[in-house]
Amino acid sequence: MEFLNYFSNVFTFGNILILILGTVGGLLLGAAPGLSPTMAVALLIPFTFKMSPEQGLIMLGAVYTATVAGGAISAILLKIPGAPANIATVMDGYPMAQKGKSKEALHYCFISSFVGGIIGILVLIFFTPLLANVALKFGPSHMFWIAIFGVTVIATLDSNSIIKGLFSGALGLWLATIGYDSVLGVERFVFNPIFSGGINIIAALVGLFAIPQVLSMLEKKQDLSDQFQMEKKSLFQSMKYNLSRFKALTIGSITGVIIGLIPGAGGQIAGLVSYDQIKKVSKNKENFGKGEPDGIIAAESANNAMVGPSLVPLLTLGVPGSPTAAVLLGGLLIHGMFPGPNLFTIYAETTWTFINSLLVAQFLMLIFGLYISGLAKYVIKTPVNYMAAAITILAIFGTYSVQHNFADVMVMLFLGVSMFFLSKFGFTAAPIVLGLILGPIAETNFSQAKIIADTQNGIFDYLTIGPLNLTIISLCILSIIYGLFTEIKKKTNDKDQ
């Protein structure tokens, strides 16, 4: 219970002020399409130079927590996930908003984020020594299969037809191979110089989600405010309902914790995997994708439950569990704090103050998040022409600021317009984005696996032998078979009618 000794350190005037600023700023940055948590944390690192290590870490931690939750705001209101982690939130969040339940959806999002976040940080506080070495167990073969698992989950989830979903996932994986091979350094498929750096993930996320959404908004010219009445449900009612969805919260938090411990792929797929789980065990499967609160609850509790555990390998081994944690590592190093046992001995005060402040940040995120939920109606009521213009400009500036590269903006707009037409052919953006995100992970680990396997018994053995490999492979196969099964059942049902 060492952490309790340092609790009072959090509650100094300066620290609380930084926490509040970080949380509110993080929520807003996360909500802006094009500004991902990873980028928000990276861009804020220079600000921590002028602060004490404690204050710097508190700010980065608060921003990390809040941007993950903030990304759900635009996912629910605009159908544009603020970060890859929020893709699963779109699936039921946006349909709820369309039914006029945007406030309710946001309430669920923040309450579940809070529950998941607290659980994740408690895991970080109590189980760090126990879980420290888990991250080291994952070698190239396991990471390869986890990436493939992520793609199969999304392919079978967010599509009317599994074949189209798998095709989109493979297309995303293929697009990710454009540019330099990360292992061999060979340049591939650079049809035009703008692709020489490959397709940036944020450019793809913004392009594939935001631009098609703007185009379909303009095409339909739907002023949401005229279409329906906003439904009123009190905060107390949402809270009561949310906490009664025990199954969704548990599945979400546990999945988030487990996936947060896996280095690399972690944060991006936590929400999706838990959404997939809850959909499979739920009694009303057919409601998913049409505005089922359980979908939001599972996805968002997983997203935030991932934050705490993703710091376990970071603080003990210097192995980041998510891309944002990787940037946070830079924040630690700048202040001369190096991951490892020292953090909990020499720097114990700073480390525990940081972890405790993450706990406090969850409460602040809940309070400000719920407040912002009340303002959501203004976003929904904004006339389409202003909305379209604002999203476009934000998308352009956000994409540019990732690496100060105009080619990224070109790729973003090109992908966006193509995706709009592809969506008319019945394709969805999510599997392509997931393919793009997980592609480099899959390929790098495949190439490394191949080099290592050649010194042993060959690539096939290396990829398939061992309990961990077999577990993940069977998960992949299960999710495809389950998806096929439901699709066939649905098709025969449709025919009978």
Add this chain to the structure above:
Amino acid sequence: MIKINKLSSVVLVLILSILLAYASFSGGTSEAYIFPKLLSTVMIILSFLSLVLYFYNKNEKITEVDIKKLSIYLGSLLLFLVFGELLGFYFLAVLIFLIICYVYSEKKNKKSIFYNFLITLCFIIFIYFLFAILLKVQAPRFFLF
């Protein structure tokens, strides 16, 4: 108005996967092409499967794209692509914001045009504050701004 039916979607998938497979297999013998080759093979198999399924299950659904309505938006994106680095982000952002607001607004009277200008101004100042001052992003500029 462009009309899209189900067969065209199947054909599109087939063409796309053949093109990508061609690129992957003609790329070279380097180890770097193993993974793309693997993927494009999977894509070809999937697209043939969807072709087979099409003949099994022919329920026609036609979707439409209102290309005329969207042409001004698409044109303004093109404007940004071509002149983005030359004329600077802030100048073009103002221009595009005004164009989109004006063309896609319901009412086109003097008052709404005034509002368009006001909102554009506020939004661009917000963008400038967020990116240039807060996040220290140096977007391409043209002469003065």
Add this chain to the structure above:
Amino acid sequence: MKKLFLYFTFILSFLSFGSVAQAGDYPDRPISVTVAYNPGGATDFQARLVTMMASHPKKDYLGQPIVIVNKPGAGGKVGWNWFATKARKDGYDLAAYNIPHFVSQSIVFDDTKYNIDNLEPIANWGADPAVLIVGKDSPFNSVADMVKFAKANPGKVTFSGAGKFVGHHIAFLQFQKASGAKLTYVPHTGGVPALTAVKGGQVMAGFNNLSDAFRSQNDIKILAIADLQREKTFLPNVPTLKEEGLDVDNSSVNFRGIMAPKGTPPEIIEFLAAKVPLMFNDKKTLGQMKKGGSPVRIMNRAEVQEMWKARKVSLTKLLAGLKP
């Protein structure tokens, strides 16, 4: 309508802070330094540390802040290609270099647009030698153990490193040549993942940055250092590969510093070459670097030019016949 627009443009131009640069009062706005690696990596965080004093009001360094811009990808190729071809040659676009990375890439690859002739060094801030590491539970306790095993099992010993043709890979190639054993190199996407692979036992050994390996001694064993002398402050007990009887010199030592594109006005380069080493030598900066376990080696422009040329010669010799 037209009038309104003109008026409006006028207001906006007042609001913006940009101004046309004039020679003589350089620098009058922030300078950007391109880092060709991810935020959070060793090069990135050191670059941020050594440039943080640039605009300090009480010190006469640059008088303007330095902004770090990350353009990562393909072991630095993306960022440096951009820098060599697209950077403005007005002194407001600078970049961080990593030797031997960019020199060896310019020798080996045909698609790199940079080489030592189209870049101008300003000053060097650090040097990080590569060290030979194995996991804590590894049966190898010395370089001799490992060479013996590798000779008996050709190709079976796997090495991790931060990518192809970076310092770690150069050290690996020299080590392989000197030991006469066949070894396998597994490129990773950065120093940290490469180190993790050694800790987790996914590879049998690895070359990594001295600074990173030094901090991970709970999980790894450091067998040797690829430099001419031992590292006296951090690792006095670790022998050099030369002492172990292997002919490996300091070609793989990772030098980091700041450069400008060729074509930048000479008076601006002179100005930077005079001020930047002073900025690196700032007491506060040195203190932070030491706290971060980053070995500092400050070199002025003339010394760096010398070093670049020497590296080019030795690396060309080493990499002959290694085109991928």
